[in-house]
Amino acid sequence: MNVVVCVKQIPDPADPGALNPDHTLKRDGKLILDESDSYGVEMALQLVDKAGGGEVTLVSMAPNGEVSGLRTALAMGAAKAVLVSDDALKGAGALDTAKVLAAAVGKAGEYDLVLAATESSDGYTGTVPEQLAALLDLPSITFAKSVEIADGTVKVQRQTEAGYDECEAPLPALVSVTAGVVEPRYPSFKGIMAAKSKPVETVTVADLGLDAGIVGWAGAGQEIVDVAAAPEREAGEVIEDDGESFQKIVAFLDGLKVL
Amino acid sequence: MALSKVWVHAELTPEGTVAPISLEILAKAREISDVVEVFTGGDGAAIAETVGKHGATKVLATGDISDKLQGVHVGAALAAAIEGGDAPDAVLLGTTYDGRDIAARLSVKLDKPVLTNNTDIDVADGIVVSTQIFGGTQIVKTKFAAGGPAIATFRPKSFVAEETGGAAAEVAELGLVDAGAAGAAKLLNRHVEETSGPKLDEAAxxxxxxxxxxxxxxxxxxxxxxxxxxxxxxxxxxxxxxxxxxxxxxxxxxxxxxxxxxxxxxxxxxxxxxxxxxxxxxxxxxxxxxxxxxxxxxxxxxxxxxxxxxxxxxxxxxxxx
Missing domain, CATH: 3.40.50.1220 (TPP-binding domain)
Structure with missing residues (x-):
């Protein structure tokens, strides 16, 4: 049972985000493993463990050769990683990102399952996993809140607006997982030490046999025409609770006639 | 410059009615396009009256596919219809589970970008969508630059649904195509979580x-x-x-x-x-x-x-x- 997990390394969401003059997201500081992806990594480790053998391979794309987020996932227990790093990737959109990841999955070896988060915490398009499935010509089940594998079939509870759907697909398949599908482990000290020597293969767009014209600004097929501050919402009255502040809330609700 | 024709995804609720988000997008679609048609991965006749009232003149429907996943099948059917010459200027969907899947599969089939999470669309100078970033503190406007059709998804409540009193929409077939290995996923059972009281996204x-x-x-x-x-x-x-x-x-x-x-x-x-x-x-x-x-x-x-x-x-x- 081999599982490929797509992971993204992002600027720490706790820091205020900022844009470069070319409207790309500033990624100068240390990048971390997107928390959303830790669920996919954990899910993959558990599925491989349950199957009694196999390995977890990470696939990632980052403009500046960044590996610190990958090391976190390797420390959790993934065996190896393929990182696509190339200046040509600047300005990539969802579709060209999926094309790059599809080519990188081809470098990851034989696989039974591809896992991804439903969306990244910085770009959150929520379309890359399904686009990746289309490019790899795989059946896919997105937005999984539970994943099980038995007899060459992946069984998934897929999140819906009203509840969930029970779905299944024959392997190989792609599944995108929601946060909360499993509880991600913290890397152990041993895991962190072991991760330092695990293989990370760094490749360029050309190494993947892709034309630089189909990725990044050149291939995204979109042009940012304006970035402006959104109209701000004014803060209202803020008071310290003196034991009677509930009356303020009652009066406020009364004024809005919702009582 | 109004668009000539747009397609809007008529997403269905478990009860088979049209989801509120689709009616919201229909209201905006009427504003930007001469002709507005909807497509649905389900029965067209059942929703023809509702979408007609909201300004759609045609329903392109696959018929019942409730045992399948929407993304791969509706995406392939749309791509086939578009490649067959029936191309709209834009395909608009909700940023929902199925909406994103359909948009994603369609984007690969047509090799066109998809822009998600939008809150507005403007067609005065090309097709430009607005997206909130950094927790809604900034708004980015992005123009589709790869030729049509533009594929865009919109966040719920970006627009206000409004009836126009139009006649029931004409029902036409959206022909399914063999999706091959990629179409092999099955939907076995739907679970609807019972909730009492008003719905979270509709409550006052x-x-x-x-x-x-x-x-x-x-x-x-x-x-x-x-x-x-x-x-x-x-x-x-x-x-x-x-x-x-x-x-x-x-x-x-x-x-x-x-x-x-x-x-x-x-x-x-x-x-x-x-x-x-x-x-x-x-x-x-x-x-x-x-x-x-x-x-x-x-x-x-x-x-x-x-x-x-x-x-x-x-x-x-x-x-x-």
Missing amino acids: VVVSGGRGLGEAGKFDMIEELAKMLKGAPGASRAIVDAGWVPYSYQVGQTGKVVKPTVYIAAGISGATQHMVGMKGSKNIVAINKDPEAPIFGIADLGIVGDVHKVLPKLIEALKAR
Whole structure:
């Protein structure tokens, strides 16, 4: 049972985000493993463990050769990683990102399952996993809140607006997982030490046999025409609770006639 | 410059009616295009009257595919129709589970970009969509530059649905195509979570709880207060991830977008992920221990205090009325 997990390394969401003059997201500081992806990594480790053998391979794309987020996932227990790093990737959109990841999955070896988060915490398009499935010509089940594998079939509870759907697909398949599908482990000290020597293969767009014209600004097929501050919402009255502040809330609700 | 024709996804609810988000997008589609048609991965006749009333003249329907996943099949059917010469200028969908899947599969089939999470669209100079970034503090406008059709998804409540009184839409077939290995996933069973009271994204009052509640059991206070105000209970991502309440309660970027008359945030600090889903509320009340919590920056009434003290008193006071 081999599982490929797509992971993204992002600027720490706790820091205020900022844009470069070319409207790309500033990624100068240390990048971390997107928390959303830790669920996919954990899910993959558990599925491989349950199957009694196999390995977890990470696939990632980052403009500046960044590996610190990958090391976190390797420390959790993934065996190896393929990182696509190339200046040509600047300005990539969802579709060209999926094309790059599809080519990188081809470098990851034989696989039974591809896992991804439903969306990244910085770009959150929520379309890359399904686009990746289309490019790899795989059946896919997105937005999984539970994943099980038995007899060459992946069984998934897929999140819906009203509840969930029970779905299944024959392997190989792609599944995108929601946060909360499993509880991600913290890397152990041993895991962190072991991760330092695990293989990370760094490749360029050309190494993947892709034309630089189909990725990044050149291939995204979109042009940012304006970035402006959104109209701000004014803060209202803020008071310290003196034991009677509930009356303020009652009066406020009364004024809005919702009582 | 109005567009000649757009296609809007008519997403179906478990009951088979048209989802509110599709009607919202129809209202905008009428404004930007001469001809508006819908497509659906289901029965067309059942929704022809509703979408007609909202301005669509045609329903392209696959017929029943309830045992399959929508994305791959509807995406392939749309691509085949477009390649067959019936191309619209734009394909508009909701940023929903199936909406994103259909848009994604279609984008690969046509090799065209898809732009998601939009809150507006403008066609005065090319097709330009607006997207909120950094927790809704900035708005990015992006132009489609790869030729048509433009594929775009919109967040719930970006537009206001409005009936035009149009006649029932003509029903036409959206022919399914063999999706091969990629089409092999099956949908076996649907589970609809029973909820009482108004729906989270339709309620006039929403009371949400966050990590500040301290423990799962304290969410009872949120449920009780919501019920007393004839509203719906909601939650921050933190307590959904912690397993205190189901995902269907989540308000925020990855959850529901709400715009109630009153939003009460109890024990929620106001992570950007949460604020994106509720900052459109008409009135916001926030209760939080931390005076520096970002939620106070957008609250109309902020109470710096302990939710365990303020909420019980508030509930008692409302009971006494």
